[in-house]
Amino acid sequence: HDYVAKAEHSAIPGDNAFPLKLKVASxxxxxxxxxxxxxxxxxxxxxxxxxxxxIGSSIASSEDVALYGTLSGLATLKRxxxxxxxxxxxxxxxxxxxxxxxxxxxxCRADYPGCLRIxxxxxxNLKLDMIL
Numbered sequence: 001h002d003y004v005a006k007a008e009h010s011a012i013p014g015d016n017a018f019p020l021k022l023k024v025a026s027x028x029x030x031x032x033x034x035x036x037x038x039x040x041x042x043x044x045x046x047x048x049x050x051x052x053x054x055i056g057s058s059i060a061s062s063e064d065v066a067l068y069g070t071l072s073g074l075a076t077l078k079r080x081x082x083x084x085x086x087x088x089x090x091x092x093x094x095x096x097x098x099x100x101x102x103x104x105x106x107x108c109r110a111d112y113p114g115c116l117r118i119x120x121x122x123x124x125n126l127k128l129d130m131i132l
Contacts, residue, residue, distance in 0.1 A: 020046065024059045031068055037076035043069030044085050046093070066093035070100040071126075074107060074115075083108050 023046050030039035043065050060068070073082055082104060086094070094101040099118050106114040 021059055024065060027065070027068065028060060031072065036072040040069055040072035040076055044073055044093075062093055063096045066097045067100065067126075070094065070097065070104060074104065074119075079108055 023042060027039050027042035027046070030036070030042055046065055046069075070085075073085060077085075086101070086104060086108060094104070099122055103115045103118040103122075106112075106118065
């Protein structure tokens with residue numbers, strides 16, 4: 001993560017995607033360090049759109065960003081922060097992993113059994129993820 005922090009203060013001429021790549025790298029680095037709240041905040045603030053799809057997937061796919069950000073958020077963020085995430089990501093990354101969006105909605109409604117049911121259904125696939 002120290003390298004990402006140092007790189008944030010530099011720029012690569014002609015590479016407009018560099019700051020976006022750094023945000024993704026920073027979020028993944030936070031995950032690796034076990035700093036899940038920081039990872040959630042970093043990964044859920046990545047702009048959605050074709051720009052990310054074009055350049056960000058060299059570090060993590062947009063689905064992975066949604067997955068890591070949402071799971072980290074469920075584990076560490078307050079319900080009000082999660083509710084804001086649902087509102088700001090209405091047509092964003094959360095749509096790429098709709099079961100997680102549904103789990104997040106259930107959690108925000110305090111339907112914990114429903115949220116856990118979805119997470120348990122996803123668990124076999126999540127175990128295959130190398131970063132998780």
